[in-house]
Amino acid sequence: MSALLEIVSAGAMASIQDLGRPGLRRLGVPRAGALEPGWLRLANALLGNAQDAPAIEFLAGGLSVRALASPVHLAFSGHFSAEVVGAGEPRRVDSWRSLMLAPGETLRCGMPVQCRVGYLALAGIRVPRVLGSASTYARAGLGGLDGRLLAAGARLSVVAYSGGERILRTLRTLPPVEAAPIRVVLGPQDDYFDAPSIEHFLSAAYQVSPAADRMGMRLDGPLLRHRPDKGAEITSDATVPGSIQVPGQGLPIVLLADGQTAGGYPKIATVISADLPRLAVMAPGQRVRFTAISVAAAELAARVREAALRAMIADIGPLAEPGGVDLQAIYVANLVSGVVDARAVDGAVAPIDISLREE
Structure with missing residues (x-):
């Protein structure tokens, strides 16, 4: 219907x-x-x-x-x-x-x-x-x-x-989205930035700017300086969701789901796929920190996230409203343990066979 x-x-x-x-x-x-x-x-x-x-x-x-x-x-x-x-x-x-x-x-x-x-x-x-x-x-x-x-x-x-x-049924209150640093793989144009800028990027706190939509997210924080011999632009090449572009003014922009497919700004790093959703849902004003990992570690993180998500999906169960009857709890509980056998001495608790028999 x-x-x-x-x-x-x-x-x-x-x-x-x-x-x-x-x-x-x-x-x-x-x-x-x-x-x-x-x-x-x-x-x-x-x-x-x-x-x-x-x-x-x-x-x-x-x-x-x-x-x-x-x-x-x-x-x-x-x-x-x-x-x-x-x-x-x-x-x-x-x-x-x-x-x-x-x-x-x-x-x-x-x-x-x-x-x-x-x-x-x-x-x-x-x-x-x-x-x-x-x-x-x-x-x-x-x-x-x-x-x-x-x-x-x-x-x-x-x-x-x-x-x-x-x-x-579990993890109804999920961990805060800003609980841990956002993991990135440096590059592909991290060589366009001097060493202090890379250090600032990986140690300082940024804030999500109000200029954030489905295309990208601007971050406010320490300015990242391009190397004078490299400049602030590249020949346009491919981008992916998670690419962190740094235009000439020095503040990073993280590309999200609707991000363009090519761009001409150097990309200092790429957010790993396991952490990009957590960054993408952050609200303006929330703090972001980055930490660098290897490609192999990023692949492992993706597998761990997928396994955790599948476990959560497997844990979905029937709803019991507050004050209502939780049928699932009744189904799995042993409701007859500890009953008293009137034939036992001094009213001691004795097991009773309640299995079904053919008459």
Whole structure:
């Protein structure tokens, strides 16, 4: 059975994203896709969707959606809470869970805490794919709903709710996104910078600038000086998400999911794939520190992150509301241990055989 979800308010830069469109950078097409692909995968897993299914990504707060004629099954991931508004009293719901939104009810997503990004996944969402992906790349009008950011009044086709709310049972409060240094591999143009600049880059604290979107993130902090004999520009060459360009004014810019495919500024380092999502979701004003590692260590970090994400997905289970009955706990508990056998001396506890027998 189909259903419709209406965008009441799109908030800041809400868009349809999936895991992106890889393999097209040689043609000048960025990958796009979720800034935090792990959170998108978790939100989809909470619904039983394919992990690469499209979902709504929103930056900051303000996203509100309403179920129309049929109940809608949705899930959200990210450090934020939400409020369901309907005929009765508004009720608050935390993230990292799925939820039924009844016809006429509105879900209002709050401002993310510790970060700037949240995800809202929808069961059975149907969005046309362009070049193999539903991800919105608004600068070129690709993907999403006609290649544009979401706006009030837009409607998304989904399947109606069929039961089964679930929750991420462990790590619901994930570690702060700025808890550890962001790991980088130096280069490919680190030789364009003098030794003190490399030292500053790897030891000083930077702050995320308000000039941060899906394309890139400017950082405020110590200026990085280019070597006079090299200059502040290169012959344009390839860039990737995670490339840290340093233009002539000396402040680094980290390219993100929608970043251009080539550029003419020297790249002092590249953020490893395991840490780029954590950096990409940081909010303006948060502090960033960098540390250099080897390519081999970066590859290991990617495998460790993937294993941790799969473990979290495996730990998704049925939701038990506060004060409600946790059926999963009942299923796994030994409810008959310690019963008293009236035939035992002095009322001692004795085991009782409750196995099923054929009569």
